Amino acid sequence: MTIAILALLTLIEGMRRVPAGSVVLRRVLFGPWTVERPEPAERLRLLSWWSPIMTTIVLAPRPPYQKTSVKDVRARLEGRELYTALFDLRVLGAVELVVLVLGLPLALQRFGAMGFFVGLGVVLLLCLTIFTALVFSGRTLGKRWRWAFPFLSPFSASRAAEVLLEEALRDVPPAVAGSALLPADAFLVFVRPFVYDASNGGDVDRRFLEGMNLKELRAALAQRPGGTSQNGQGLWCPRCGATFIHGDSCSECGVHLVT
Ligand SMILES: [Zn+2]
Numbered sequence: 001m002t003i004a005i006l007a008l009l010t011l012i013e014g015m016r017r018v019p020a021g022s023v024v025l026r027r028v029l030f031g032p033w034t035v036e037r038p039e040p041a042e043r044l045r046l047l048s049w050w051s052p053i054m055t056t057i058v059l060a061p062r063p064p065y066q067k068t069s070v071k072d073v074r075a076r077l078e079g080r081e082l083y084t085a086l087f088d089l090r091v092l093g094a095v096e097l098v099v100l101v102l103g104l105p106l107a108l109q110r111f112g113a114m115g116f117f118v119g120l121g122v123v124l125l126l127c128l129t130i131f132t133a134l135v136f137s138g139r140t141l142g143k144r145w146r147w148a149f150p151f152l153s154p155f156s157a158s159r160a161a162e163v164l165l166e167e168a169l170r171d172v173p174p175a176v177a178g179s180a181l182l183p184a185d186a187f188l189v190f191v192r193p194f195v196y197d198a199s200n201g202g203d204v205d206r207r208f209l210e211g212m213n214l215k216e217l218r219a220a221l222a223q224r225p226g227g228t229s230q231n232g233q234g235l236w237c238p239r240c241g242a243t244f245i246h247g248d249s250c251s252e253c254g255v256h257l258v259t
Contacts, residue, residue: 015045022059023035024047024059038174050097068172077180082137088133131149
């Protein structure tokens, strides 16, 4: 029972307000990143499922994006400083989450009040360590220590790694961040409609593709998605990449299909 309540409280911490136009990226444990279509309207969403078990970052639209490239962003993410901090915070967060949700109730059941207070001490020590690590890492990103303050709470501390990653990518154009994080094929699926609209005079926020080489992207997208393995003569939509057996326009985009 207590375990359920603690798990629920930690889950509620994952509720976030997502502004319109945000791009949400997520991964489970150390699995590949996945991406969703940009949010059409602002809404409240349950995003972090017991982070760091599921890591979710929100790239909210920014008025000016940083001038940067996929190479720079990759280098930053793989650079020792940020990489180590993210790794440590992820491990600490996972331990803190387990001790809080499972360890504390079990200690209470087994060893009574004494066990509970020892468990609580461990949780608070972990939170303090996470907070300190977050303050130091935040400083390299130009953040004041107050920024890390909410993650002193036992229910939010486990989210520290995703918060740091989100902060590191805050001013990076979504296409660049997506290209640096997503597997190559998932990234192409994600950018295809934006590139199509940008190339065909569609209504697209061009800032979305800032920092990307549009020519290269167009070349990469000119091929039919999913390779040539499927029934040689299928039709596909050049905007979203969906394949069709018959018909002349895509049911999603209303764009003429090509062979
Ligand atoms: Zn389509």
